[in-house]
Amino acid sequence: MSTPDPTPLTTDRSKPLSLDDAPVVVAGPGRVKSLSLNILPPLALGTLILAAWYFVSYRLLEENRRFLLEPPHAVLQVGFLDWGNFSEILQGLKSSARVALIGLVIAILMGFTLAIIMSQSKLFERAIFPYMVTLQAIPILAIVPLISFWFGTGQRSRVVVCIIISLFPIIVNTLFGLQSAERGMHDLFTLHSSGRATRLRKLNFPAALPAIFAGLRISAGLSVIGAIVGDFFFGRGDVGIGQLLRKYANNLDGEQLLAAVIMSSVLGVTVFLLFGAIQNRAIGKWYDPNST
Amino acid sequence: MVEVATSAQNIKALSFDNIGMTFPDGTEALTGVDFSVERGEFVTIVGPSGCGKSTLLKIASGLLEQTVGDVEVDRERIGYVFQDATLLHWRTVMGNVELFAELHNIPKSERRRLAAQAIDLVGLNGFENHYPKSLSGGMKMRASLARTLTLSPPVFLFDEPFGAVDEITRERLNEETQLLFQREGFAGLFITHSISEAVFMSTRVLVMSARPGRIVAEFNVPFEYPRQPDLRFNPEFARLSGEVSRELRGSHA
Numbered sequence: 001m002s003t004p005d006p007t008p009l010t011t012d013r014s015k016p017l018s019l020d021d022a023p024v025v026v027a028g029p030g031r032v033k034s035l036s037l038n039i040l041p042p043l044a045l046g047t048l049i050l051a052a053w054y055f056v057s058y059r060l061l062e063e064n065r066r067f068l069l070e071p072p073h074a075v076l077q078v079g080f081l082d083w084g085n086f087s088e089i090l091q092g093l094k095s096s097a098r099v100a101l102i103g104l105v106i107a108i109l110m111g112f113t114l115a116i117i118m119s120q121s122k123l124f125e126r127a128i129f130p131y132m133v134t135l136q137a138i139p140i141l142a143i144v145p146l147i148s149f150w151f152g153t154g155q156r157s158r159v160v161v162c163i164i165i166s167l168f169p170i171i172v173n174t175l176f177g178l179q180s181a182e183r184g185m186h187d188l189f190t191l192h193s194s195g196r197a198t199r200l201r202k203l204n205f206p207a208a209l210p211a212i213f214a215g216l217r218i219s220a221g222l223s224v225i226g227a228i229v230g231d232f233f234f235g236r237g238d239v240g241i242g243q244l245l246r247k248y249a250n251n252l253d254g255e256q257l258l259a260a261v262i263m264s265s266v267l268g269v270t271v272f273l274l275f276g277a278i279q280n281r282a283i284g285k286w287y288d289p290n291s292t
Numbered sequence: 293m294v295e296v297a298t299s300a301q302n303i304k305a306l307s308f309d310n311i312g313m314t315f316p317d318g319t320e321a322l323t324g325v326d327f328s329v330e331r332g333e334f335v336t337i338v339g340p341s342g343c344g345k346s347t348l349l350k351i352a353s354g355l356l357e358q359t360v361g362d363v364e365v366d367r368e369r370i371g372y373v374f375q376d377a378t379l380l381h382w383r384t385v386m387g388n389v390e391l392f393a394e395l396h397n398i399p400k401s402e403r404r405r406l407a408a409q410a411i412d413l414v415g416l417n418g419f420e421n422h423y424p425k426s427l428s429g430g431m432k433m434r435a436s437l438a439r440t441l442t443l444s445p446p447v448f449l450f451d452e453p454f455g456a457v458d459e460i461t462r463e464r465l466n467e468e469t470q471l472l473f474q475r476e477g478f479a480g481l482f483i484t485h486s487i488s489e490a491v492f493m494s495t496r497v498l499v500m501s502a503r504p505g506r507i508v509a510e511f512n513v514p515f516e517y518p519r520q521p522d523l524r525f526n527p528e529f530a531r532l533s534g535e536v537s538r539e540l541r542g543s544h545a
Contacts, residue, residue: 184378187355191372192395202394206382286382288425 067254079259089244089256089263096240097267099155100227103162104220110163111170111219118171119178119204120196136168140226144233154237158230165226166219173215177208210287213279220271228264241267303331304364305447305479306352312360312504313347320504321347325361327498327507331446334473334480336490337507338540339500345483346375348505349449352481371445371478373453377432379424379439385411386420389438396443403442410438413472430461441472448473450482454489466492467521474517487536492524497536501543509539 050072057071070078080086114132118125140161147164151157181203189199231242241264248257307328313321321344329335339345350356352365353372379388389410393403411420414434424432433453440448450469454462470493473480484490490497491513499509511532515523523529 182376182378184374184376185380187374188378188391189395190355191353191370192392194395198395202391203380206380209382283382286423286425288381 067252070254070258075255075258075262078253078255079262085256085259089241089260092239092241092244092260093263093267095238096224096227096231096242096264099158099231099240100162100220100223100271103159103226104166104223106159107163107166107170107219107223108216111167111215112174115171115174115178116200118175120200125175132168132171135164140165140229141233144230147230148234153234157234158227158237158240161230162223162226165229166223169215169218169222170212173211173218174208177211177215178204180211181207209283210289213275213283217272217275217279220275221268224264224268224271304328305331305333306363306365306481308348308352308361308363310361311348311351311358311363313344313351313356314359322351322358322506323360323504324506327510328364329447329479329481331479332477333496334470334482334494335496335498336482336484336494337498337500338484338487338490338536339505340502340540340543341485343500343502343543344505345500346451349451349481349483352447352449365447369443369445371440371443371448373436373440373448373450375452375455377424377429377436379427379432379435381424384421384423385416385427385435385438388424388435389442392439393442406442407438410441411435413441414438414468428461429457430465433457433465437469437472441476444476444478446478448478448480450480452483452485455485462486462489463521463524467519469493471518487533487540488524491529491533491536492519499536499539499543508543509536511536 053069053072057066057069061068078085079089114128118128143164144161147157147160151160178200185203185207186199189203194202227240228242228245231240232246233242235243235246241260244260245257245264247253248260305328308325311325312323315321325348327335337345337348347356349372351358352363353370354367379385380391383391386407389407390403393406398406408420411417414437416431416434416438419427419431419435424435427435436453454465457465466489473493480494482490482493491511494513497511497513498507499511500506501508513532515526515529
């Protein structure tokens with residue numbers, strides 16, 4: 001019932017932004033209008049935030065307490081434009097990104113396997129699910145000491161934190177996706193007497209892709225958080241962004257601390273956009289988020 | 293071909309022998325359903341909502357098993373078109389139309405050929421590489437028909453397939469379906485709410501009662517195939533539709 005319509009100009013952030021989404025408007029006042037609609041509001045808010053930031057730094061804080069919130073230009077100068085400082089943050093980011101990626105890949109493998117098993121057998125689903133929820137309910141900081149107990153304080157422990165924190169959304173979304181194929185579609189496969197494997201490969205799995213990607217985007221973000229939290233807590237081994245955050249805080253290096261926080265967020269956003277782009281590439285052609 | 297329709301008379305393609313269906317929750321959906329569809333026949337069942345029409349098709353196809361009676365039909369290549377197009381969103385029109393042949397392990401080149409032929413039959417040429425999300429309701433239904441046509445099914449079940457499309461599209465699809473029927477010579481069993489649709493396409497119209505459903509009336513439709521759109525304004529057509537309608541009203545009571 002849906003007919004192809006030109007991609008509407010949108011400020012909808014629930015969809016991945018990509019070149020494919022770019023409105024197909026060639027020129028004219030419409031383009032200028034959309035540009036201003038998309039760019040101006042965040043720009044205006046950003047300016048307001050910067051103004052408030054300056055206000056807090058210079059008006060609310062006395063000079064001897066200004067390290068609590070250094071003004072934006074100081075953060076830019078010390079944290080970003082000083083190559084020594086900035087490269088230290090970049091190194092830390094690289095280390096944390098690697099840990100997050102390893103953890104995420106392992107979580108994906110484990111999550112897919114468990115979800116497929118659970119989708120094929122109600123018995124397994126019933127048996128496993130409560131433990132998944134339990135695992136998910138443990139605050140990550142509560143088991144971090146236990147992890148260091150068992151796996152030490154090196155990189156391996158950080159990876160374990162990433163797995164634990166990112167596993168649940170992958171399992172839940174994949175399982176939900178595998179069970180999401182419509183009844184009528186299942187009837188088609190039943191009528192043409194397809195086996196379990198065929199059904200899984202040609203029906204359940206492709207039908208699950210949108211949900212799987214939704215889970216991956218959540219998990220990828222969580223894995224980055226896990227890598228930083230793990231590194232922050234264990235504080236040993238290859239220096240990641242977590243250890244840097246702790247070091248800057250201890251030394252009262254306000255500019256570098258803020259720069260590191262901003263760059264952590266940049267890493268998270270990058271991962272989110274990256275997975276959005278992968279999703280768009282993989283299923284954008286056929287997936288219609290507005291249909292059921 | 294009309295010849296098939298006449299020469300293949302009296303060969304039962306699908307027969308229901310005293311079918312009864314009671315669901316586990318105690319709902320009696322069907323009782324004493326007893327009729328058959330011969331090769332070259334296009335039989336339509338009209339009946340009130342919830343009278344068990346769809347249940348009957350599910351029993352015919354084997355998706356459900358009746359609690360009483362026997363069904364005789366070759367289920368190997370049964371064609372079954374659902375109310376929804378049930379296209380796989382992740383496949384193009386071509387990919388969707390190829391699906392059944394694929395599930396029956398027909399080699400790639402052969403199923404390409406079958407699919408292309410079926411797409412041609414339903415007039416979807418040029419849309420082979422479109423995904424379902426960019427098709428209109430009528431086009432989705434055509435793709436669904438094409439998918440079933442690839443199997444050249446001797447028996448074709450239709451479960452209210454044109455209920456969700458607009459009136460004009462529905463009439464066009466009716467015309468095309470009866471042309472397909474004439475050309476392919478399958479035995480058709482069609483379910484609908486629409487009397488005009490029933491009389492226009494069928495060789496025979498059956499009226500089903502409210503639940504528990506059973507056949508309460510039967511009308512032979514004498515018009516020659518291929519039927520022209522103007523047939524709908526023929527006085528004889530109107531008279532027959534009126535009779536079916538009267539029976540249908542009676543069956544509601």
